[in-house]
Amino acid sequence: MSGNIGPVDAGRVPRYVGPATFARLPRIDQVGRADVIVLGIPFDSGVSFRPGARFGPAAIREASRLLRPYHPGLDVEPFAAAQVVDGGDLAVNPFDIAAAIDTVTREAGALAGDAALVVLGGDHTLSLPLLRATAARHGPVALLHFDAHLDTWDSYFGVPYTHGTPFRRAVEEGLLDTDALCHVGIRGPLYAKADLDNDARFGFGIVTSADVMRLGVDAVVARLRERVGDRPLYVSVDIDVLDPAHAPGTGTPEAGGMTSRELLEILRGLRGTRLVGGDVMEVAPAYDHAGITATAAAHVAYDLVSLLALTPRAGAAPTTGT
Numbered sequence: 001m002s003g004n005i006g007p008v009d010a011g012r013v014p015r016y017v018g019p020a021t022f023a024r025l026p027r028i029d030q031v032g033r034a035d036v037i038v039l040g041i042p043f044d045s046g047v048s049f050r051p052g053a054r055f056g057p058a059a060i061r062e063a064s065r066l067l068r069p070y071h072p073g074l075d076v077e078p079f080a081a082a083q084v085v086d087g088g089d090l091a092v093n094p095f096d097i098a099a100a101i102d103t104v105t106r107e108a109g110a111l112a113g114d115a116a117l118v119v120l121g122g123d124h125t126l127s128l129p130l131l132r133a134t135a136a137r138h139g140p141v142a143l144l145h146f147d148a149h150l151d152t153w154d155s156y157f158g159v160p161y162t163h164g165t166p167f168r169r170a171v172e173e174g175l176l177d178t179d180a181l182c183h184v185g186i187r188g189p190l191y192a193k194a195d196l197d198n199d200a201r202f203g204f205g206i207v208t209s210a211d212v213m214r215l216g217v218d219a220v221v222a223r224l225r226e227r228v229g230d231r232p233l234y235v236s237v238d239i240d241v242l243d244p245a246h247a248p249g250t251g252t253p254e255a256g257g258m259t260s261r262e263l264l265e266i267l268r269g270l271r272g273t274r275l276v277g278g279d280v281m282e283v284a285p286a287y288d289h290a291g292i293t294a295t296a297a298a299h300v301a302y303d304l305v306s307l308l309a310l311t312p313r314a315g316a317a318p319t320t321g322t
């Protein structure tokens with residue numbers, strides 16, 4: 001017995017009964033202690049095309065009802081190895097992006113305390129305040145950014161805080177360790193070739209979607225592990241890193257993406273790195289079909305939680321499989 005409070009038992013209470021928390025885990029107020037907090041941030045005022053990611057957290061929680069307690073790919077029972085809770089949703093201003101970012105910077109950090117956050121978005125603007133909160137605790141972090149898009153553009157309509165700009169701002173603010181940054185899954189048209197030059201100048205490496213196909217999962221994992229080493233690591237997953245066939249429910253879809261199998265296997269390859277937090281962004285359920293995208297996002301979040309459950313935390317005893 002781990003002493004941790006786990007999900008509602010699907011053998012006693014059918015999966016579809018009751019309000020949805022992530023993986024049917026307890027709410028934070030029901031436990032009062034957490035190693036890992038799954039936190040929703042319903043916000044999509046930073047998008048440049050199709051809106052709707054504000055409904056992402058609710059859709060991911062619904063899809064997560066089917067998750068089970070043992071992760072065979074990582075050989076861990078994440079909810080036994082760590083106290084994982086659902087932290088609910090942050091309430092942020094939909095009419096004022098700067099105010100929303102301020103709220104997330106303050107409240108995400110305060111809520112987390114010594115726990116690690118896995119955030120369900122919400123649009124990719126949110127990764128900036130989440131990285132602020134992360135860097136305030138760990139210093140500049142390594143970043144693996146899974147996305148079709150660079151998200152290192154400068155501004156849209158003169159506005160610096162959008163879902164296409166968070167990682168440029170994060171570099172400018174000194175939140176990232178610029179020796180340990182990599183995008184994975186990049187593809188699709190850019191505004192200009194200079195986008196790539198700027199991106200490289202900020203310190204990012206790129207593993208394209210085509211690289212994943214040509215090199216394969218194991219070689220990509222080796223490259224990523226070499227880049228991040230044992231630095232504190234943040235993993236940001238924009239669900240549009242997946243091909244629209246695997247994730248139609250998103251605001252800026254691009255053809256030629258990864259499969260959910262490839263993404264999950266790459267994440268599992270990160271076992272043993274020093275993950276300190278992560279997010280799953282850009283799920284927009286209105287464009288989804290049969291919950292394909294929400295299901296993929298729920299599994300990505302489960303893998304991030306599982307990796308965190310395996311990562312020794314300061315002040316916590318090292319975790320084992322059960």
Ligand SMILES: N=C(N)NCCCC(=O)O
Nearest residue numbers: 048124149163164252282
């Ligand atoms: N972060 C996401 N999903 N998309 C950024 C796309 C920015 C653009 O409209 O060019």
Ligand SMILES: [Zn+2]
Nearest residue numbers: 148149238240
């Ligand atoms: Zn994207």
Ligand SMILES: [Zn+2]
Nearest residue numbers: 124147151238
């Ligand atoms: Zn993005």
